[in-house]
Amino acid sequence: MDAHSIERIVKEVLAELQTNPNDDKSESDLEEIIFTSENKVSVANPHNIEILKRAQTLTPARIGIGRTGTRMKTYDFLKFRVDHATAQDAIWKDVSDQFLKQVGLPLIMTQASSKEEYLMNLNSGRELSEESVEWILKYCPRNKQVQILVCDGLSSIAVEENIPDLLPSLLQGLQMKNISVGQPLFIKRSRVWVQDQVASLVNCDVVVSLIGERPGLATAESLSAYLVYRPSEKTIEADRTVISNIHHGGTPPVEAGAYIADVIAEILRVQASGVKYAQLKAMR
Template sequence: MIEQNALREIIEQVLGEMNVSGMNAAPKTAQTGVAAPSTSGSVAVATKTTIDDGFIPDVTDVDIRKQYLVENPVNGPAYAELKLHAPCRLAIGKAGARYKTDPMLQFRAAHSAAQDAVFSAVDTAFLEKMGFFTIQTMCDNKDIFLTRPDLGRRLNEEAIKTLNEKCTKNPKVQIYVSDGLSSAAVAANVADVYPSLVQGLKSYGIEVGTPFFLEYGRVGAMDQITELLGAEVTCVLIGERPGLITAESMSAYMTYKGTVGMPEARRNVISNIHKDGTPPVEAGAHIAEVLKSMLDQKTSGTELVKA
C-alpha cells in the first residue's frame, strides 16, 4: 500500500503548505482511526463520528411572500405588506454583491423542481385512481418529446386503436388530461379540477365523454382527438412549462369542433391553475361555464363572446 501512503503524504503536504490557521486538525479527523504523523506537530486526537437527531430545514418550506430579508429598511412593514401580494423574489436582501444563502438555495430548489416537473412521469397509481387509461403520442420518451414538438401533437397507432375501442363517440364534451411540460401540475391539480369540471357540466345537464390520459402530449394533439372521436367540444387539462414561482401550474385548452391545422385563434385557454393562482376547484367550475358557452354559441377562440 505504498501508493496510499504516498497519496496521504501529498495531501498532508498540500494542506501543510496551505497552512490554514485553525484548520490543522481537519485532515486528521478525516482519516478516522488512522494515526498519522502531524505535519504541524500538534497531538493527534482520535474523534468519533456522532449522528445528531437534528435536520437541515427544508428551504422550500419558506413562503417567499412572507420572507423579508432587507436589513435596516426605511419602512420594512410597508414593503413586507406589498410583498404579500405576489410571490416574486423581492426584498431578499443581499450579501455584498451576491444573493444571501437562503434565497440562493430557494432559487436552486425552484429550478430543480422545475426540471423534475418536466422530466418525471405522472404516477400510474394516481391515473388509476382517477379512472383514466393511458395512451401515447408518437414520442417514445421525454427526450423525443422535448426535441420533437411535432411528434407530441400526433397519436401513435396504438393510441388511435385504444381510443376507438374505449371511448364514447361523438360526445358533447370530451375531456382528457395530458402531462405536457409538467407532470407535477397534473399530480397537483387534476384531482380537484376534473371532478369540479364534470360536476359543473352535470349541473348544466351536459354529458361528458370517456376521460383518459395522454402521455408526451402537446396541446395540438387535442385536434386529432377531436376529429377521431367526433367531439363537439374538447378540453385538455395539461401541465404548463414550469417557472421558478411554481412548477405546478396547469392550463385548460378548449375548442369547439377543432380540426387538425386550424388557426390557433380558435382555441381558448384558462391558464395559471394552481393553489396560489386560480384555485383548482373554482377553475373547474369556471371551465365548465366556458365549455357551456361554447356549446351555446357554437364557436370558440376569439369568436367566443364571454359572458
C-alpha cells in the same frame, strides 16, 4: 467598482471568516435549513419592513432578499436552487401509475417514444401512436358533446396537484348542465394540438385539454385548460379558448373546474371558441 470598494468588501469577508471560522464540525453541529412556502425578508435593517412584507404578498417575484457583499445570502441562494430543481423535476418526471389508478384515467400515448424526443421534437407530442388511435376507436364512446383530456405537457407536478380536485368539479358542473361527456383520457407526453386528432376520432363538439404548463421559478404547479369547438385541419391558435394559471396560488382547481364547465356551456351555445367566442360574448 473602484479599488476602495473592492478593498472594503474583501475586509468584510475576511472579518466574517474570522468571526465564523470554517472549523471541522460534526454532522450534529451542522445548521439545518428548512424551506417553506412563506416569504422571508432577508434585507439587513430595511427602511420599512412592513412595506417589503406587503409587496411579497402581491407577487411571487424575488423581492426583499438580502446580500452579503456582491452575492445573495445563503438562504436565498439555496431557495433559488430548490425552486430551479423543482421546475426541472416537473418537466422530467412522469405522472405516476399510482396517480392514474387513483383518478381512473386510461393511459394514451403520443408518438414521442421518450421524454427526450418529446422535448426536442414538438410534432411527436401532437399526434397519437397507432396503438392509441386503435384503442380510442375501439373503446371510447363517440358523438358526445365534450371530450376531456388530461395531458402532462411540461409539468407532471401540475397534473398531480390539480387534477384530483379539478376533474370532479368539472364533471359535476357538466352533469348539472346535462352536457354529455365522453371517457376522460390521460395522454402521456402530449402537446395541446393532440386534442384536434382526438376530437376527430370521437366526433365531439368541444374538446378540453387540461395540461401542465411550462414551470417557472415561481411555481411548477400551474395548469391550463385549452378548449376548442369542432377543430379541423384548419384550426389555428386563435380558435382556442385558454384558461390559465390554475393552481392553489392562482385560480383554485375546484373553482376552475366549475368555471370551465360554464365556459363550455357558452361555447356549445354560440358554437364557437377562441377569438370568435370572445367577440360573440362581447356583443351580448
